[in-house]
Amino acid sequence: xxxxxxxxxxxxxxxxxxxxxxxxxxxxxxxxxxxxxxxxxxxxxxxxxxxxxxxxxxxxxxxxxxxxxxxxxxxxxxxxxxxxxxxxxxxxxxxxxxxxxxxxxxxxxxxxxxxxxxxxxxxxxxxxxxxxxxxxxxxxxxxxxxxxxxxxxxxxxxxxxxxxxxxxxxxxxxxxxxxxxxxxxxxxxxxxxxxxxxxxxxxxxxxxxxxx
Ligand code: FE
Numbered sequence: 001x002x003x004x005x006x007x008x009x010x011x012x013x014x015x016x017x018x019x020x021x022x023x024x025x026x027x028x029x030x031x032x033x034x035x036x037x038x039x040x041x042x043x044x045x046x047x048x049x050x051x052x053x054x055x056x057x058x059x060x061x062x063x064x065x066x067x068x069x070x071x072x073x074x075x076x077x078x079x080x081x082x083x084x085x086x087x088x089x090x091x092x093x094x095x096x097x098x099x100x101x102x103x104x105x106x107x108x109x110x111x112x113x114x115x116x117x118x119x120x121x122x123x124x125x126x127x128x129x130x131x132x133x134x135x136x137x138x139x140x141x142x143x144x145x146x147x148x149x150x151x152x153x154x155x156x157x158x159x160x161x162x163x164x165x166x167x168x169x170x171x172x173x174x175x176x177x178x179x180x181x182x183x184x185x186x187x188x189x190x191x192x193x194x195x196x197x198x199x200x201x202x203x204x205x206x207x208x209x210x211x212x
Contacts, residue, residue: 017032021055049131066102070113076159083200106118159180
């Protein structure tokens, strides 16, 4: 029988992006690692977005989104601001000033990024937990010449290293997306989190975490 070694999947490389959309006058954005160009003529990109993300629902309703490509100059607070809370209960853009609007009216992030791409959905593919949006590029522009941040770069150089503390704090890692729950930096020990707590990034349940 064939085996699936999940660590083999970690050898794939990914960029990191702020995915933004707008519905009913409200802006929202989240962090994804799944944007890529699929065709050149016409220029098309794909994004796979978790259905539990509020931004996902906005894209389904409007067929429009922006991608801001995160660069190596990005600070950790960009990731915590857009990645660690849900737009369902917070207005992530109200407290964020490093944005501009593209011609489609949607926001893009101007700091810690090197380009933005606006796209209009042509095809939607239901992938279970995620929806794959295939979209035509309507506008795209460089923001800086800084290099793009890969997922690997983020973990090695942007995400703060866990502080070495003399405690029995444990480090839990999401087997799906690599999100790290470091008890020494959290108010609540992992095992005390509610049963319906989900990974801030990939929304998978607590059971998909393992001790580091
Ligand atoms: Fe996860």
